[in-house]
Amino acid sequence: MKRPHLNVVIGLVALGSTAALAQTLSLPYPFVSGAPARASELTANFQAMIDAMNGKLGVSDPGSNGNSLTHPSIETSTPPIPITAFRVQRGGGVVAGGVIGYGQIPASGEGLRMMWHPYKGAFRAGQASAAGEFNEGNIGFYSWAGGNRTIANDYASFAFGDQVTVTGASATGFGANNTVDGNFGFSAGSQNSCAGFVCTSIGYFNVVDGQGATAIGYRNTADADYGLALGQRADVDGYTGSFVWGDASTTDFVRSTGTNQFVARARGGFRFRTNATLSTGCDIAAGGASLNCTSSRDEKQDFKAVDPVAILNKVAGLPITTWKYKEETTGVRHLGPMSQDFKAAFGLGTGDTSIGVLDEGGVALAAIQGLNQKLDEKTAETEQLKKEVATLKAQQAEILKRLDQLQAN
Numbered sequence: 001m002k003r004p005h006l007n008v009v010i011g012l013v014a015l016g017s018t019a020a021l022a023q024t025l026s027l028p029y030p031f032v033s034g035a036p037a038r039a040s041e042l043t044a045n046f047q048a049m050i051d052a053m054n055g056k057l058g059v060s061d062p063g064s065n066g067n068s069l070t071h072p073s074i075e076t077s078t079p080p081i082p083i084t085a086f087r088v089q090r091g092g093g094v095v096a097g098g099v100i101g102y103g104q105i106p107a108s109g110e111g112l113r114m115m116w117h118p119y120k121g122a123f124r125a126g127q128a129s130a131a132g133e134f135n136e137g138n139i140g141f142y143s144w145a146g147g148n149r150t151i152a153n154d155y156a157s158f159a160f161g162d163q164v165t166v167t168g169a170s171a172t173g174f175g176a177n178n179t180v181d182g183n184f185g186f187s188a189g190s191q192n193s194c195a196g197f198v199c200t201s202i203g204y205f206n207v208v209d210g211q212g213a214t215a216i217g218y219r220n221t222a223d224a225d226y227g228l229a230l231g232q233r234a235d236v237d238g239y240t241g242s243f244v245w246g247d248a249s250t251t252d253f254v255r256s257t258g259t260n261q262f263v264a265r266a267r268g269g270f271r272f273r274t275n276a277t278l279s280t281g282c283d284i285a286a287g288g289a290s291l292n293c294t295s296s297r298d299e300k301q302d303f304k305a306v307d308p309v310a311i312l313n314k315v316a317g318l319p320i321t322t323w324k325y326k327e328e329t330t331g332v333r334h335l336g337p338m339s340q341d342f343k344a345a346f347g348l349g350t351g352d353t354s355i356g357v358l359d360e361g362g363v364a365l366a367a368i369q370g371l372n373q374k375l376d377e378k379t380a381e382t383e384q385l386k387k388e389v390a391t392l393k394a395q396q397a398e399i400l401k402r403l404d405q406l407q408a409n
Contacts, residue, residue, distance in 0.1 A: 027045045027048055029044055043090070096116045096118070098116070098121065100118075100119070100121055102119060103118045103119040105139070108136065113125075113128070115134060120141045120143070122139045122140065123144050124144075124146070126150060129149050131149070137153065138151045140152055144157075144160075146159075147159075147162055148163060150162075150166075151164070154170075154183075157169065157170065157171050158172045161173070162177065164187075165178070166179075168184065170183060171183060171184060171194075172185070173194075175189045175190050176191075178192045179192075179193050180199075182195050186200050186202075189204055190204050191204055192207075192208075193206075195210075196208065196209055199214070200213075202215075202217075204217075205219045206229075207221045209222075210226065210227055213228070214227070214228050214229070215234075217229075217231045220244075221235040222236050223235075223236060223237075224236050224241075224242065225241070227242050227244075228242070231248075232246045232247065233250075233251065233254065235253045235255045237257075239258055239261060240260070242258070242260060242261045243262045245263070267286060269285050270284040279294065280299055291357070309370040310370070311366040312367045312371055315345075315364075317345070318345055336355075339352055
């Protein structure tokens, strides 16, 4: 059945008020039930609708090749501000314009929709529930929200995914069931929370609550300013500036015990490397407590012999005292030389403000060798003295024997 006319009801949103325009248009190409529409016919019909609306709204934008809807001006402004309400280019381009502070929200309530809110320069696409995730109160200026039941209600906020809520200014949230309350915060993953200025929460079930705080991984907590929790079940436990790393060896949490502390749980041990080929460095073995540093002959060069006795003599003259570091807990004591004295005596290490563990151990071993050499020398001298004493005793015995013979004669 032919339909010579098409009833079109157009709702126009402009200047913060709603104007209703109802017209009966005579289209150049009437729609026929069951008959396919040609592109040229659709274009002509659409142009007829555009022309009718432009007769009410204003002159068509010449930059759109005639396919546009425009509002002539915001009459209360000086000078008047032109608004391009909607434009479709024949080449396929689409523009929905607006001016911040003018107009009203196009739709509210639950439903599946794509929506441009020109009053706030905001965009929404996806599903809203009866809770009104896409309602006016949940839309921030220059914000963007997409997916299922997402909220971005502050300035330049961004939310995408499933039930992601972003309430911080210029904050961003991705994933599912994440909340970002901190300004400039960022969250991605699932079940994360991010509160505090420039907070970061990435992974699963991470909790961040502090300025500059970060939690990345699985069930980590960074609940203090500048706290950093990484890995699995790491918790700064409210201590500012603490860094906690948790491995996957247990389901127990590893926690910081003080402010500005570094804590790491690594059941498989620690490996620290200082060159590109990973051949030099120090290790702490799994379950161990000692630092094992590279000392292989294959990694050394420029060998020079030492005089153990000379080193022993230098050690004998090296000042050694007990002391504590200035910022250590009261009552802590250490025993050893000063790095300046050590450097002056042996010329070892990279500077005079520290002593290398290998250097200190090497000096001690060389001094032991020097002491052993002296003991060997003393032992040799003692053996020689014993021989000389034995000879003198034999000579003495011979003399006494001769005296006895003389007296007998």
